[in-house]
Amino acid sequence: MAYSDKVLDHYNNPRNVGSLDKSSPDVGTGMVGAPECGDVMKLQIKVNDANGIIEEAKFKTFGCGSAIASSSLATEWLKGKTVDEALSIKNTDIVNELSLPPVKIHCSVLAEDAIKAAISDYRAKQAQRTPAAEQTVS
Amino acid sequence: MKTPIYLDNHATTPVDPRVLDAMLPYFTQNFGNAASRNHEFGWVAEQAVDKARKQIADLIGASAREIIFTSGATESDNLAIKGIAEMYAEKGNHIITAATEHKAVLDTCKKLEKHGFRVTYLPVRGDGLIDLDMLKESITDKTILVTIMYANNEIGVVQPIAEIGKICRERGVIFHTDGVQAVGKVPVDVNRDNIDLMSMSAHKMYGPKGVGALYVRRKAPRVQLTAQMDGGGHERGMRSGTLNVPGIVGMGEACELCRKDMPEESKRLQYLRDKLRNRLETELDEVYLNGSWEHRLPNSLNVSFAYVEGESLLMGINDVAVSSGSACTSATLEPSYVLKALGLGDDIAHSSIRFGIGRFNTEEEIDYVADKLVNVVRKLRELSPLYEMAKEGIDLSKVEWARD
Numbered sequence: 126m127a128y129s130d131k132v133l134d135h136y137n138n139p140r141n142v143g144s145l146d147k148s149s150p151d152v153g154t155g156m157v158g159a160p161e162c163g164d165v166m167k168l169q170i171k172v173n174d175a176n177g178i179i180e181e182a183k184f185k186t187f188g189c190g191s192a193i194a195s196s197s198l199a200t201e202w203l204k205g206k207t208v209d210e211a212l213s214i215k216n217t218d219i220v221n222e223l224s225l226p227p228v229k230i231h232c233s234v235l236a237e238d239a240i241k242a243a244i245s246d247y248r249a250k251q252a253q254r255t256p257a258a259e260q261t262v263s
Numbered sequence: 264m265k266t267p268i269y270l271d272n273h274a275t276t277p278v279d280p281r282v283l284d285a286m287l288p289y290f291t292q293n294f295g296n297a298a299s300r301n302h303e304f305g306w307v308a309e310q311a312v313d314k315a316r317k318q319i320a321d322l323i324g325a326s327a328r329e330i331i332f333t334s335g336a337t338e339s340d341n342l343a344i345k346g347i348a349e350m351y352a353e354k355g356n357h358i359i360t361a362a363t364e365h366k367a368v369l370d371t372c373k374k375l376e377k378h379g380f381r382v383t384y385l386p387v388r389g390d391g392l393i394d395l396d397m398l399k400e401s402i403t404d405k406t407i408l409v410t411i412m413y414a415n416n417e418i419g420v421v422q423p424i425a426e427i428g429k430i431c432r433e434r435g436v437i438f439h440t441d442g443v444q445a446v447g448k449v450p451v452d453v454n455r456d457n458i459d460l461m462s463m464s465a466h467k468m469y470g471p472k473g474v475g476a477l478y479v480r481r482k483a484p485r486v487q488l489t490a491q492m493d494g495g496g497h498e499r500g501m502r503s504g505t506l507n508v509p510g511i512v513g514m515g516e517a518c519e520l521c522r523k524d525m526p527e528e529s530k531r532l533q534y535l536r537d538k539l540r541n542r543l544e545t546e547l548d549e550v551y552l553n554g555s556w557e558h559r560l561p562n563s564l565n566v567s568f569a570y571v572e573g574e575s576l577l578m579g580i581n582d583v584a585v586s587s588g589s590a591c592t593s594a595t596l597e598p599s600y601v602l603k604a605l606g607l608g609d610d611i612a613h614s615s616i617r618f619g620i621g622r623f624n625t626e627e628e629i630d631y632v633a634d635k636l637v638n639v640v641r642k643l644r645e646l647s648p649l650y651e652m653a654k655e656g657i658d659l660s661k662v663e664w665a666r667d
Contacts, residue, residue, distance in 0.1 A: 128578070136575070136578055136579075139646060142645065142646055144651065156648065156665065157665050158664065158665070159664035159665075160608075160609070160610030160613070160649060160659060160664070161608065161609030161610050161613075162609070163572055163573075163574075163589055163598070163609075163610075163613040164572070165648055165649055165664070166648070167648035167651075185646055185647060185648040185651060186646060186647070186648065187570060187571070187572055187646075187647045187648055187649045187650075188572050188575060189572055189574040189575050189578070189589075190574065190575050190578040192572075192575075193575060193646060238665075242665065
C-alpha cells in the first residue's frame, strides 16, 4: 500500500512520543484498542488548571503506520486547545489531513476515541477532586 | 548492493538467467505444438518437453512418465484432490488434511465438503507439525485421500512426510502432498517418502510463472484420477490443453539446476538464515521463532517481534521485501491462520515477519536487513504502549482492553 507523505512524515518523525504521570490529577489518560486487533493507542493530556488549556499531549501507539500517524497528529492538534475545543476533533478531520485510504479509517476512529477517553479520564479526576476539595472546606 | 532487497522467496523467485536462456528458443524458433505428431516443429517441441519431464522426475526420484504438466501448483492441488475424490468416490468419501495447508488445498477441500465429502482438518502442534498418532486415528475405512503439505509456505516447517507416507501406504490410502516449497530446496524422493501425488510449481524454484506439475504414481500402486478439464486428452488424459512448451522447458532447467546445486546452495542459505536469526536474537529482546527450528527449510525464517505491529515494521524497512502475518491491511483484521493454528495469540501473530532467503541474496544484504530491523524494532518499541507496560511488569493478557 502506498502511504501519503504526511503519514510517512509522522511515522518517520513521530511528534510527542512519551508518557505523562498517569496518577497526576491534571493528566488524563486514554487507552483504546486491543493487541489482538493489531492496534493499541495510549494518549495523554496535561491540562493547565487555571485556564483549562491542554499544555502537553503525549502518545504511544502499537499499530500500523496510519495508526501511529493518526495519534501523532492528534497530539499536535490537542496542544493549545481547551478541553471543550479538543472534543470537537473528529476522525474525519484526521482522515482528510493524512489522506487515509478507506481500509485505514479505523485508525482515525481509534485516535478520536483515544482523545475522548483521555478527556473523560481527566474530567473524572477533576470531578473526584472537586467534592473532595469542598469536603475539606466544610 | 542494490535496493530494494528481495527476501520474499516463498512468494516467488526470480527466473535464473540460465533458465531464461534455455527457454528463449522455444518462443520464436522452436514454437511447435508438442502434440503435432506429423512434422518437425512438433517433434522438436515434444523432445524438449520430454527432456523437461525427465529433469523434473530426476529431482524427485520419479520416472518421466509420472509427470503431468499444469499451469501451476494451484491447478495441481485442485486436479489431485478433486480428481482423486471423483475417481474413488465409490470407495469412500473421507479426506484428511491439515489446518496449516495452503488455500489451494483448504478451499478445494471445502468445495468437496459441499458435494458430500467429509474432511478432517488435523490441528498442528505448537511447532507446526502434525501429530502422527492423530493422523492414524483419523483414518477410517472411508478415507480415500490424505493431503498434507511437504513444507509450509509461511513458517517453512517440514512435515514428517516419510512417516505420513508410510502410514498411508500401510492403510491403503492415497497420499498427496503439496511440494511447492520443498521441491528444489530439500531432497525429495517420492519412493522413499511413499508419495502418490505431489504438486510442484516452477516459479518457486527460479523457473517461470504459469507452469507447474503434478506427480502421479504409476506403479505400486497405480494412481488414477478423473480429469477436471475436458479437451484433447493431453498428459495421459489427465490434463487437456496445449502444453506451455517454453514454460515447461524452463521448469525442467530450473529443476536440474536445483538438483545439481542443492547440497551447496542449501548450506549457503542456511548459513545466511542462521546469521539473520542470531543477529536479531542477540541484538533484540523478545524475538520469538515461529515453527520448529529443527524441521525447517534451509531458507526460511519466521519470527515475531513482540509489542511491535507487523505492518508498521514493514513500513520501517520499506526497501526490504518481506511478508507479515499481520492482516492490518485486510478488512477482517484477522492475522495469519497458519500462525493461529500454531496456537499463537493474535497479538504475537500481528508481530510476525517471514523471511525467505533465495539463490541471489548475499551476506551483505542479510547484514543490511539485520541492521535495519534492529533499528526499526527499537524505534517502534519506544513508541509501543505494550512494550512500556510489559517493562512495568504488567501482564498484558490480564488487561481489560477497551474494544469497540
